[in-house]
Amino acid sequence: MLSLTEKKGEPSLDKFVIHGGKPLFGEVTVSGAKNAAVAIIPAALLVDGVCRVENIPMVRDVVIEMEILRELGIGVRVVNHSTIEIDSRGLNKYSAVSDLNRKMRASYYLIGAFLGRFHRAEVAMPGGCNFGGVRPIDQHMKGFEALGAAIETRNGIVFADASKGGLHGASVYLDVVSVGATMNIMLAACLADGQTVIENAAKEPHIVDLANFLNSMGADIMGAGTDVIKIRGVERLYGGTYSIIPDQIEAGTFMAAVAATGGSVLVRNIIPKHMDCITAKMEEMGAVIEEEDDSIRVTRSGPLRKLQVKTLPYPGFPTDMQPQLAAVLCLAEGTSVITEGVWESRFRYSDELRRMGAKIQVDGKVAVIEGVEGLTGAPVRASDLRAGAALVIAGLAAEGTTEIEEIGYIERGYEDLVEKLRKLGADISRVSEEPAADPIPRAN
Numbered sequence: 001m002l003s004l005t006e007k008k009g010e011p012s013l014d015k016f017v018i019h020g021g022k023p024l025f026g027e028v029t030v031s032g033a034k035n036a037a038v039a040i041i042p043a044a045l046l047v048d049g050v051c052r053v054e055n056i057p058m059v060r061d062v063v064i065e066m067e068i069l070r071e072l073g074i075g076v077r078v079v080n081h082s083t084i085e086i087d088s089r090g091l092n093k094y095s096a097v098s099d100l101n102r103k104m105r106a107s108y109y110l111i112g113a114f115l116g117r118f119h120r121a122e123v124a125m126p127g128g129c130n131f132g133g134v135r136p137i138d139q140h141m142k143g144f145e146a147l148g149a150a151i152e153t154r155n156g157i158v159f160a161d162a163s164k165g166g167l168h169g170a171s172v173y174l175d176v177v178s179v180g181a182t183m184n185i186m187l188a189a190c191l192a193d194g195q196t197v198i199e200n201a202a203k204e205p206h207i208v209d210l211a212n213f214l215n216s217m218g219a220d221i222m223g224a225g226t227d228v229i230k231i232r233g234v235e236r237l238y239g240g241t242y243s244i245i246p247d248q249i250e251a252g253t254f255m256a257a258v259a260a261t262g263g264s265v266l267v268r269n270i271i272p273k274h275m276d277c278i279t280a281k282m283e284e285m286g287a288v289i290e291e292e293d294d295s296i297r298v299t300r301s302g303p304l305r306k307l308q309v310k311t312l313p314y315p316g317f318p319t320d321m322q323p324q325l326a327a328v329l330c331l332a333e334g335t336s337v338i339t340e341g342v343w344e345s346r347f348r349y350s351d352e353l354r355r356m357g358a359k360i361q362v363d364g365k366v367a368v369i370e371g372v373e374g375l376t377g378a379p380v381r382a383s384d385l386r387a388g389a390a391l392v393i394a395g396l397a398a399e400g401t402t403e404i405e406e407i408g409y410i411e412r413g414y415e416d417l418v419e420k421l422r423k424l425g426a427d428i429s430r431v432s433e434e435p436a437a438d439p440i441p442r443a444n
């Protein structure tokens with residue numbers, strides 16, 4: 001469970017301590033998809049009624065977002081550990097400029113949601129994981145402008161204004177396939193006048209999930225999951241109940257953990273189709289995958305084989321699984337090559353894996369990994385969410401003790417990770433540290 005300061009997104013000195021080298025066995029149930037939840041929660045601002053959202057992962061980004069909504073005066077009720085109700089009927093603000101916004105990337109969805117509802121938005125520029133490169137939002141802005149909004153950024157705040165002419169449907173061709181831009185434009189277009197067409201749209205499962213959520217509340221969105229999405233503006237959206245899809249990346253992370261440690265685990269509550277891009281690579285590496293209706297069994301007993309992989313937008317291999325896959329490939333026979341095809345740079349974790357004995361060379365968007373016999377535990381530091389997940393996987397497979405700092409990043413996106421891994425036989429615990437009187441920061 002997250003503590004109060006952690007819930008508010010403050011950094012903590014807590015760490016994960018892992019005594020590695022134990023294979024994983026048993027069953028694990030995957031939570032709802034974080035990247036769907038962080039879009040669906042702001043989408044509820046468009047709804048003139050109460051949205052009951054089920055299968056919510058209570059991860060830090062979700063908790064921060066619920067707090068942002070509460071700051072706006074919206075009723076957010078936690079019904080149980082995975083269900084919330086959002087009542088935005090009385091919402092009369094289109095401004096979210098508090099520090100909480102800067103703590104997470106997905107706060108940019110508030111721009112689309114406010115614009116859709118009020119034709120105006122003032123939102124502090126998002127923070128979130130920093131992979132070491134830039135994270136532009138120009139395609140979001142291009143979409144909003146096409147729909148009739150004037151956009152300006154001042155003092156770290158995005159001002160979007162369509163109050164004079166209103167929002168009207170338009171054709172938007174995305175210059176890069178962007179998950180965030182696709183969803184944000186969808187949000188703004190739902191209540192706009194006329195039809196919006198997004199071309200070269202992203203196709204990730206959470207895009208389909210957002211469209212399904214909005215449609216179930218009365219929106220008219222067609223084509224989500226293909227590269228052309230058509231949104232016919234409707235008068236209003238009504239309240240209802242919706243259940244979020246399972247988290248593809250959390251499922252993939254458990255699969256990668258089993259591939260690294262060996263063992264056999266049934267990963268439950270997944271949509272096998274969403275896992276295809278990941279299962280294909282797991283099988284190529286030598287893991288045995290057995291699919292059922294809503295679960296996947298991963299077994300790894302033999303040696304791991306080298307791979308060539310390039311991350312791509314869905315249905316390609318997800319960039320959000322790249323660090324975890326790299327951690328596994330550190331233990332594969334032969335030399336593997338990973339090309340990052342989505343982000344400018346996403347290999348900051350490689351320095352930490354090297355501390356554990358990995359042989360990784362990084363040159364720009366390419367990492368070359370020469371497999372080693374085994375990794376050894378070390379003190380390491382997470383630099384972002386999935387980098388942290390990679391370190392957990394490496395720590396589970398390594399001989400000896402691994403201590404992972406900056407676990408706040410990991411808790412942004414994994415619900416009950418420690419508890420879930422312990423049930424599979426891992427020796428991992430979350431240790432709270434008192435702040436030192438005069439901390440000397442370690443160089444990055």
Ligand code: UD1
Pocket residue numbers: 035038105106134135136137138139140141176177178179180181202319320342343344
């Ligand atoms: C989302 C995910 C993130 C994942 C990424 C790619 C959330 C909250 N985060 O991030 O975990 O790694 O998708 O699957 O859902 N780009 C532009 N201009 C823009 C927007 C993006 O050039 O306006 C570029 C980015 O620099 C990047 C690529 O497009 O190279 C993909 O980014 P995008 O799909 O937008 O990522 P996010 O939605 O921010």
